[in-house]
Amino acid sequence: MITKKTSxxxxxxxxxxxxxxxILHKLGAAAVPGATALDLDDLAMELVAEYxxxxxxxxxxxxxxxxxxxxxxxxxVNDCVQHGIPTADIVFKEGDVVNIDMSIAHExxxxxxxxxxxxxxxxxxVRKLLDVTREALAHGINAAQPGNRIGDISHAIQTFVESRxxxxxxxxxxHGVGYAVHEEPTIPNLGRPGTGPKIEVGHVYAIEPIVxxxxxxxxxxxxxxxxxxxxxxxxxxxxxxxxxxxxxNGPLILTKRRS
Ligand code: MG
Numbered sequence: 001m002i003t004k005k006t007s008x009x010x011x012x013x014x015x016x017x018x019x020x021x022x023i024l025h026k027l028g029a030a031a032v033p034g035a036t037a038l039d040l041d042d043l044a045m046e047l048v049a050e051y052x053x054x055x056x057x058x059x060x061x062x063x064x065x066x067x068x069x070x071x072x073x074x075x076x077v078n079d080c081v082q083h084g085i086p087t088a089d090i091v092f093k094e095g096d097v098v099n100i101d102m103s104i105a106h107e108x109x110x111x112x113x114x115x116x117x118x119x120x121x122x123x124x125x126v127r128k129l130l131d132v133t134r135e136a137l138a139h140g141i142n143a144a145q146p147g148n149r150i151g152d153i154s155h156a157i158q159t160f161v162e163s164r165x166x167x168x169x170x171x172x173x174x175h176g177v178g179y180a181v182h183e184e185p186t187i188p189n190l191g192r193p194g195t196g197p198k199i200e201v202g203h204v205y206a207i208e209p210i211v212x213x214x215x216x217x218x219x220x221x222x223x224x225x226x227x228x229x230x231x232x233x234x235x236x237x238x239x240x241x242x243x244x245x246x247x248x249n250g251p252l253i254l255t256k257r258r259s
Pocket of ligand 1: 112113174175206208241
């Protein structure tokens with residue numbers, strides 16, 4: 001079942017989204033050469049305390065994982081596609097790309113967002129990866145109009161990314177969000193227009209294209225930390241994610257910084 005949020009709940013989600021966007025912005029600015037993924041997670045814990053929100057990924061136990069998630073944020077560097085566990089061993093270098101993905105709860109409601117930031121100056125093809133992924137998210141959001149279908153979001157993301165010669169990870173998808181971290185519907189990043197559930201006013205989605213520079217193939221590091229997903233060919237990957245409410249006027253991005 002796809003839940004519908006009331007306009008009051010969407011206002012609360014928007015306040016939560018503003019806080020999460022501010023936290024992610026501060027975390028992104030801290031991804032400098034020599035800093036570690038654990039430094040970022042420590043800062044994330046300080047910021048959730050400061051803004052009095054809950055880091056819902058900490059202790060979250062998805063069905064695929066061997067143990068509850070041990071950190072506030074997922075920090076995935078270069079060829080780590082998603083779900084990287086922040087440790088002190090992961091030291092950022094000039095030219096790296098760092099994905100920071102985080103969910104928070106505020107007044108009982110959950111938002112989910114992610115950014116991928118360059119560490120210092122990155123190579124031109126890496127810059128393109130970031131730009132295409134960010135723009136793919138914008139295309140996906142733009143297709144999230146009431147009356148459209150989920151496949152329209154997928155198709156908008158797929159056609160844009162493929163037109164730029166990059167590939168989308170098929171096994172990792174967007175999702176409904178708000179009362180829980182992962183709700184229905186699943187929002188694939190590849191798909192056909194006019195297919196899937198209908199998009200309706202009151203739905204809240206986390207839309208999140210995950211784009212690789214090389215092949216789309218990934219593997220789950222079951223032998224390692226049980227969470228990290230890597231590209232099979234070692235190529236680098238990027239991810240941008242917003243939580244979006246469907247309103248009568250179209251999609252409203254909730255995880256945006258507002259003054
Ligand atoms: Mg998500």
